[in-house]
């Protein structure tokens with residue numbers, strides 16, 4: 150005999166009491182006094198930008214991810230722009246990418262007057278599906294830009310093989326995936342170039358900031374020039390060498406990351422192992438709780454992968470629910486749980502529809518997932534009580550709307 154259903158509580162959206170009094174955001178930074186002191190020290194020093202903290206951060210970051218070179222940028226978006234440029238993406242050519250991402254991943258191709266060509270995602274991970282990539286290859290393809298959606302590494306081995314076979318660059322947008330492992334190795338030295346973001350909701354923050362890592366010395370040199378106007382040397386190198394001469398050899402930008410941002414990055418890097426472990430614990434608690442909950446599908450994790458859990462996106466089993474994603478989303482918000490949605494597929498944004506004529510229906514896996522996705526709060530500063538509140542609220546709302 151099945152157990153009698155427990156009492157269904159009135160949802161906050163229908164006038165009941167919310168699961169928690171204080172709103173829980175979906176992501177936020179954790180900064181401590183050491184972080185503050187690290188920044189203050191640099192503010193009192195001689196170098197606010199292009200100084201020694203930049204090299205120090207880059208060296209430590211490269212070592213941590215296991216890459217030869219790390220080149221810092223003023224944001225993840227700027228880092229993507231640099232990586233696409235270094236890969237040779239330019240006027241008239243194409244880069245293949247995923248629609249299930251933040252628009253910056255595809256926009257970097259447009260900045261270079263090239264065309265982003267989308268390929269659909271795998272149904273389990275929502276990462277770029279290599280078989281779909283194969284269908285989109287053309288004589289104009291220069292690069293594949295894969296995203297480690299939610300912190301789960303993309304299918305890097307087949308994508309690397311495809312890139313090699315066709316003479317393309319593989320750029321891994323790991324803005325969600327600092328610390329994620331693929332085949333026992335941290336992402337950062339697996340693709341030709343790997344891009345990270347240091348926005349406050351990420352694993353490590355510098356306020357705004359980004360990094361490209363690579364094992365290729367030529368690519369690293371191009372990236373350094375690109376983020377500094379295309380100039381052959383930086384101000385401190387010239388000052389140290391006692392010379393004024395420099396040359397601009399390519400059209401670059403000012404995409405430099407400041408020394409005080411890098412000092413914050415160095416300080417945050419010291420806590421990264423601990424913060425990653427906390428995110429993995431939170432994900433395990435969620436996954437255990439949702440395994441039994443009808444109405445919800447927990448994110449998949451492939452063998453040989455250890456995700457970094459930037460996001461924890463559940464998918465709703467709409468067939469088992471009497472409400473759609475919008476209603477569930479609003480009900481969870483009313484319970485003071487800061488849910489979010491990642492992502493509106495890029496090709497469905499008005500800019501892409503108008504410019505490229507997308508009508509919807511082109512990428513059925515990404516589009517179906519979008520209708521079901523809700524990102525639950527996920528940040529390393531969450532307490533066990535916060536995690537419990539999220540589980541309670543999701544269970545309460547799904548139960549109330551179960552068919």
Ligand SMILES: Cc1ncc(COP(=O)(O)O)c(C=O)c1O
Pocket residue numbers: 224225226227229250251253254296322324325345346347348357358359
């Ligand atoms: C997948 C992905 N790529 C790129 C970016 C852009 O990074 P940033 O905000 O540091 O410019 C983001 C930002 O969240 C992202 O989620």
